[in-house]
Amino acid sequence: MGGLDEVGRDDAVRTAEPAGAAHDRHWAGGLRSALLCPALLLGLLLLVDRGIGDLTWWRAGVWTALAVLLFLVLFPARVTAGPGWLASRGLLHGRLVRTDRLRSVRWSDGISQRVVLRDALGGRVDVDARVLAANPHLWHRLSEDARTARELGFLVSGEAALRRLSERIDREAAADVFKVSGLE
Numbered sequence: 153m154g155g156l157d158e159v160g161r162d163d164a165v166r167t168a169e170p171a172g173a174a175h176d177r178h179w180a181g182g183l184r185s186a187l188l189c190p191a192l193l194l195g196l197l198l199l200v201d202r203g204i205g206d207l208t209w210w211r212a213g214v215w216t217a218l219a220v221l222l223f224l225v226l227f228p229a230r231v232t233a234g235p236g237w238l239a240s241r242g243l244l245h246g247r248l249v250r251t252d253r254l255r256s257v258r259w260s261d262g263i264s265q266r267v268v269l270r271d272a273l274g275g276r277v278d279v280d281a282r283v284l285a286a287n288p289h290l291w292h293r294l295s296e297d298a299r300t301a302r303e304l305g306f307l308v309s310g311e312a313a314l315r316r317l318s319e320r321i322d323r324e325a326a327a328d329v330f331k332v333s334g335l336e
Contacts, residue, residue: 173232173233173234174232174233174234174287174289174290174292174293175230175231175232175233175287175289175290176228176230176231176232176283176286176287176290177286177287178283178286178287179228179230179231182228183227183228185226186223186226186227186228187223189222189223189226190219190220190222190223190226191219193218193219193222194215194216194218194219197215197218197219198212198215201215224243227242227243229241229242229279229280230242231279231283231287231290233251233289233290233293233294234293235252235293235297236250236251236252236253236297236300237249237250237251237252238251238269238277238279238290238293238294238297239277240277240278240279247275247276247277247278248275248277249269249270249271249275249276249277250271250272250273250275251269251271251293251294251297251298251301252297252300252301252304252306253271253272253273253301253304253306254269254270254271254272254297254298254301254306254307254310255270255271255272255301255306255307255308255309256268256269256270256307256308256309256310257269257270257298257307257309257310257313257314258270258309258310258313259281259312259313259316259317260278264280265280265281265282266278266279266280266281267279267280267281267284267313267317269294271306272306281317281320284317284321285320285321285324288321288325291317291321295314295318298310298314
């Protein structure tokens, strides 16, 4: 995806994942959970309504709508990265950022800690920090491209956010090593 411009940005997100691209290894598990939780909730609600004798088509429709809404909220974004780009594909839309032309990196605190990446072409992607921490290939790709953006003079803000993210990933990796080796 070497020469992406603003016009080709959406097409690049829609295309199949190129060979050699890093992707979120845990996405399939997140999708299973996003399907399982609403299905269990729907089954439980229908079972309870049936048990007390209040199950009607109208109530079943409301419970089904609630389960669909929960699925939409829980659906995980699929994060993929290759040389010079990072893409996040949700249920309804995809976004792409040129990581070799990063303009800023911002850490967004809140319930879900997110990393907000913006490029010189106006692209913007929000990535859950846990996805980068759980996928070393994604983090490595982003880190290398951020270094390139810094060397080329594109990266004007975000050094502290990248350092904070790097420290978090190193801390979690060290904890995993201690846990696996029995030294925790």
